Amino acid sequence: NAGVTQTPKFRVLKTGQSMTLLCAQDMNHEYMYWYRQDPGMGLRLIHYSVGEGTTAKGEVPDGYNVSRLKKQNFLLGLESAAPSQTSVYFCASIVGPMNTEAFFGQGTRLTVV
Amino acid sequence: GDSVTQMEGPVTLSEEAFLTINCTYTATGYPSLFWYVQYPGEGLQLLLKATKADDKGSNKGFEATYRKETTSFHLEKGSVQVSDSAVYFCALSDRINDYKLSFGAGTTVTVRA
Numbered sequence: 001n002a003g004v005t006q007t008p009k010f011r012v013l014k015t016g017q018s019m020t021l022l023c024a025q026d027m028n029h030e031y032m033y034w035y036r037q038d039p040g041m042g043l044r045l046i047h048y049s050v051g052e053g054t055t056a057k058g059e060v061p062d063g064y065n066v067s068r069l070k071k072q073n074f075l076l077g078l079e080s081a082a083p084s085q086t087s088v089y090f091c092a093s094i095v096g097p098m099n100t101e102a103f104f105g106q107g108t109r110l111t112v113v
Numbered sequence: 114g115d116s117v118t119q120m121e122g123p124v125t126l127s128e129e130a131f132l133t134i135n136c137t138y139t140a141t142g143y144p145s146l147f148w149y150v151q152y153p154g155e156g157l158q159l160l161l162k163a164t165k166a167d168d169k170g171s172n173k174g175f176e177a178t179y180r181k182e183t184t185s186f187h188l189e190k191g192s193v194q195v196s197d198s199a200v201y202f203c204a205l206s207d208r209i210n211d212y213k214l215s216f217g218a219g220t221t222v223t224v225r226a
Contacts, residue, residue, distance in 0.1 A: 042216035050211055090156055100145055100212050104156035
């Protein structure tokens with residue numbers, strides 16, 4: 001059982017380049033979330049989805065877009081990367097209201113130069 | 114909005130010492146409370162949780178009690194091991210916020226043999 005899988009695990013981008021981070025879960029979870037982790041700031045929510053075809057903004061959505069075309073996948077896009085987007089990105093999913101334990105991916109370390 | 118404040122680190126302990134990490138929260142509804150742990154190079158994983166006032170979560174020798182009167186969820190372990198070295202995050206989520214997790218800044222714990 002793979003759980004939550006993020007690809008890629010590492011990436012270096014030049015300022016202005018674009019990329020997509022993929023999150024895939026095989027647990028049939030309804031809710032999925034993208035967080036970024038920065039030193040001394042905990043994890044901050046970027047965007048999230050409460051089901052297939054839905055997305056919503058989190059705490060720090062600027063510069064990011066997301067899509068949830070399939071229930072098992074949640075994509076995070078950076079259209080024009082900036083150095084301020086250098087961070088570790090984590091995807092998480094939960095079953096739903098009956099069980100709110102979040103399962104996290106291993107993270108993607110992104111550096112924008 | 115919802116927020117979590119936890120004890121700043123880093124915390125360095127000797128093996129078999131007592132560990133406590135303070136966590137307080139602010140929430141408008143009736144949140145569930147969590148402690149997540151992050152080992153080096155890994156994603157976050159659930160350590161324990163409590164879903165209502167006076168509930169005690171416990172796992173791997175760690176305990177935390179949901180105290181509504183003091184809005185606290187302090188983490189404790191009576192005798193730490195080197196393998197407990199990690200970053201610990203206090204977090205909350207609530208149905209009215211689509212179960213989005215609000216995290217504290219994290220506390221780095223190092224246990225020395």
